[in-house]
Amino acid sequence: MRTFTRxxxxxxxxxxxxxAYVAYRGTVYDVSKAFLWMGGRHQALHEAGMDLTEALDRxxxxxxxxxxxxxxxxxxxxx
Amino acid sequence: MAKVAIEMxxxxxxNLDQLVELLVKNASAELTTYYYYTILRVNxxxxxxxxxxxxxxxxxxxxxxxxxxLVPRIYELGGELPGDMKAFHDISACPPxxxxxxxxxxxxxxxxxxxxxxxxxxxxxQICNMTAGKDHRTYDLALAILNxxxxxxxxxxxxxGEGPSGHFMRRGETSPFVGKFLR
Ligand code: HEM
Numbered sequence: 001m002r003t004f005t006r007x008x009x010x011x012x013x014x015x016x017x018x019x020a021y022v023a024y025r026g027t028v029y030d031v032s033k034a035f036l037w038m039g040g041r042h043q044a045l046h047e048a049g050m051d052l053t054e055a056l057d058r059x060x061x062x063x064x065x066x067x068x069x070x071x072x073x074x075x076x077x078x079x
Numbered sequence: 080m081a082k083v084a085i086e087m088x089x090x091x092x093x094n095l096d097q098l099v100e101l102l103v104k105n106a107s108a109e110l111t112t113y114y115y116y117t118i119l120r121v122n123x124x125x126x127x128x129x130x131x132x133x134x135x136x137x138x139x140x141x142x143x144x145x146x147x148x149l150v151p152r153i154y155e156l157g158g159e160l161p162g163d164m165k166a167f168h169d170i171s172a173c174p175p176x177x178x179x180x181x182x183x184x185x186x187x188x189x190x191x192x193x194x195x196x197x198x199x200x201x202x203x204x205q206i207c208n209m210t211a212g213k214d215h216r217t218y219d220l221a222l223a224i225l226n227x228x229x230x231x232x233x234x235x236x237x238x239x240g241e242g243p244s245g246h247f248m249r250r251g252e253t254s255p256f257v258g259k260f261l262r
Contacts, residue, residue, distance in 0.1 A: 035174040043172060043205070044100035061201035061208075 002074035004028050006051070009076060013049030014040020020048035023076040024056055024064060030071045051076060081155040084216070088156065091213035098209060098217065099158035102149055104172035105202050106160065109146035111168055112195055113139055115176035119188050122178060127185040131238055133248065135192060138231045140253050142199075145224045148260035152220055173198035189239050196232035203228060223256040 004012075004021075009028065014020030020032045020040040031037040031048060040048035046055055056064060089095050116139035123132040153160065161167045168175075176195040179187035203225035210218040233244035252258060 036172075038169060043202075044097050044104060061204045 001072075002028075004074050004076050006076070006079075009051070010049045013047060014038075021073060022046075022048050022067075023051040024053050024067055026076055026078075027072055028074040028076055029067050030073045031067075034070060080157045084155055085157055088214045088217070093210060093213050095156065098206070098214070099153060099156050101172065101202075101206055101209075102153050102156070102217070103158055103160065104170050105199075105206070106146050106149040106153060107167050107171040108173040108199065108202065109142045109149065111171050112173065112176055112199075113143040113146065115178075115195075116142065116192070118178050119176065119191060122182040123185065123188060125183070125185075128188070131185065131189065134234050134238075137249050137253055138192070138196070138234070141227050141231070141257070144254045144257050144261055145227070148220060148224065148257050151260075152217055156217075172202045186239070189235055193232060193235040193239060196228055196235060199228040200225065200232055220257075220260055223260065226256040227254060 004023070009021060009023060012019050012021035014032065014037065018040075019030055020034075020037050021028050022031055022037075023029075031042075036042055037048060042048075045059075046052060056067075085095065088098070116135060120132055120135045120139060123129065123135055150160065161170070173195060176191050179191060181187060203221045206221040207218060207225060210221060212218075230246055233246050234248065236242075237244040237246075249255070254261065
């Protein structure tokens with residue numbers, strides 16, 4: 001499986017034709033096809049291209065089940 | 080725009096831009112849901128569908144009421160609705176509640192209905208969390224809408240066999256919670 005540094009992930013922010021990827025608990029998901037992630041933004045509060053583990057676990061009004069249908073495209077390298 | 084009202088909200092530590100964007104997104108979700116529910120409702124036919132048609136209609140009308148109630152608050156806070164209806168559709172806080180592939184499948188329609196209500200419950204919970212103790216008027220409005228969305232979720236989940244909702248369908252006026260924002 002492909003690995004991502006934080007810098008590589010940051011480029012996948014859903015803007016200017018880039019795909020929209022988000023990391024959660026070390027896995028990188030492709031949310032480009034999700035209606036609620038159009039343009040790499042989610043609910044006015046979150047942006048793609050980032051590790052959103054804390055945001056999902058702490059702030060979101062839902063769990064990780066919504067990431068399940070999104071393709072897993074890689075692993076986020078620690079650090 | 081309500082200058083001092085905005086000042087109070089900002090001073091309380093609310094991110095005004097995020098809040099207004101969320102209100103616009105949820106206004107879009109309400110109006111688009113009103114539209115999609117129209118299609119779902121007309122397809123609720125036959126022995127099974129007819130029993131759900133009335134309650135889907137109530138949810139449809141109340142969702143439109145939510146749109147009407149949100150709009151004044153958006154403008155009070157300095158926001159606006161997009162001029163382009165297509166753009167408005169695409170920024171919805173919830174995915175489109177489209178008619179299932181088999182429109183005769185009443186259970187599939189119910190799943191769309193309950194899914195839309197659950198999305199709304201999550202969305203208004205978020206707005207309540209952001210505004211509680213800070214932006215009293217938006218909180219009051221979001222809480223009123225949340226009360227109705229939770230009842231809608233309960234109605235549809237009961238039809239799906241998830242257990243008793245503890246609710247009865249509306250008697251009398253629609254929007255018992257949001258009504259005060261519509262007068
Ligand atoms: C406070 C922050 C957040 C809010 C208010 C929020 C809100 C929502 C809502 C209301 C939905 C629709 C749920 C439904 O249909 O019942 C949703 C879907 C979703 N959320 Fe979040 N969410 C937040 C944070 C996150 C984070 C951090 C992630 C990713 C790590 C995430 C990933 C998703 C995904 C993938 C979907 C499905 C989108 C689709 O199918 O179009 N959310 N979110």
